[in-house]
Amino acid sequence: MRKQIAAANWKMNLSHQEADSLLDQLLASQHHLSSNQAVILAVPAIYIPLAVQKLNGKSNIFVAAQNCHQKSNGAYTGEIAASMYASVGVHHIILGHSERREFFAESDSLLAEKTEAVLAIGSTPIFCCGEPLSIREAETQNSFVEAQLKNALFQLSADQIVKVVIAYEPIWAIGSGKTATSEQAQEIHAYIRSVFAAKYGQNIADQISILYGGSVKAANAKEIFSQPDVDGGLVGGASLIATEFAAIINALKP
Numbered sequence: 001m002r003k004q005i006a007a008a009n010w011k012m013n014l015s016h017q018e019a020d021s022l023l024d025q026l027l028a029s030q031h032h033l034s035s036n037q038a039v040i041l042a043v044p045a046i047y048i049p050l051a052v053q054k055l056n057g058k059s060n061i062f063v064a065a066q067n068c069h070q071k072s073n074g075a076y077t078g079e080i081a082a083s084m085y086a087s088v089g090v091h092h093i094i095l096g097h098s099e100r101r102e103f104f105a106e107s108d109s110l111l112a113e114k115t116e117a118v119l120a121i122g123s124t125p126i127f128c129c130g131e132p133l134s135i136r137e138a139e140t141q142n143s144f145v146e147a148q149l150k151n152a153l154f155q156l157s158a159d160q161i162v163k164v165v166i167a168y169e170p171i172w173a174i175g176s177g178k179t180a181t182s183e184q185a186q187e188i189h190a191y192i193r194s195v196f197a198a199k200y201g202q203n204i205a206d207q208i209s210i211l212y213g214g215s216v217k218a219a220n221a222k223e224i225f226s227q228p229d230v231d232g233g234l235v236g237g238a239s240l241i242a243t244e245f246a247a248i249i250n251a252l253k254p
């Protein structure tokens with residue numbers, strides 16, 4: 001059974017005090033997670049030590065980074081390497097979020113390098129893909145997303161690809177309050193799985209967790225997560241409200 005994952009993407013939000021209090025509220029909601037479920041909190045890098053310390057000893061709850069540099073060290077002022085995150089206990093890293101692709105010009109080939117860097121040190125990339133509105137309107141989202149996956153991930157071996165978590169996030173649904181319908185999510189998630197099956201075989205494709213992202217909230221999580229090829233969500237806005245995110249965690253399939 002592939003993992004069911006509720007991942008929070010705090011983006012560039014919250015003061016240290018607010019982060020501290022949100023973590024406390026989340027921990028107080030006492031989730032019982034099955035061994036097949038995981039909660040991942042991608043907090044701003046500067047709050048990672050705080051989050052790691054608070055989550056110490058909790059099983060199936062992990063702290064994540066929102067990005068990393070593709071090199072392992074060197075003269076890259078302001079950047080953080082995947083190995084540095086690992087050295088403070090962070091082994092999950094979001095890569096290729098649409099905001100990084102758009103505002104920091106991250107290309108598929110750069111993301112291929114970053115993905116390999118994260119896998120090389122034994123950490124888990126949470127690789128984001130997804131189409132803009134114009135592509136959805138032209139109904140070419142499948143080939144658009146397929147190209148993102150091929151260009152950034154198809155150099156990986158089967159042993160490597162099973163360690164990658166995919167987050168499909170249609171850009172038109174991010175922070176817009178417009179969610180893909182559960183049918184739209186299922187359709188493209190099944191397509192993404194078929195792309196991996198064609199390259200790596202069905203057995204490998206069936207092991208890859210594919211999360212949905214884009215205006216997931218307590219009110220729609222259950223319906224979206226219940227789709228057979230949706231293995232949880234990557235959640236922005238609603239992850240900043242403890243009761244919302246707690247309900248989203250509870251909406252995961254067992």
Ligand code: PGA
Pocket residue numbers: 009169173174175176177213214215216234235236237238
């Ligand atoms: P949203 O963001 O839930 O606020 O739409 C999702 C994301 O960007 O990961």
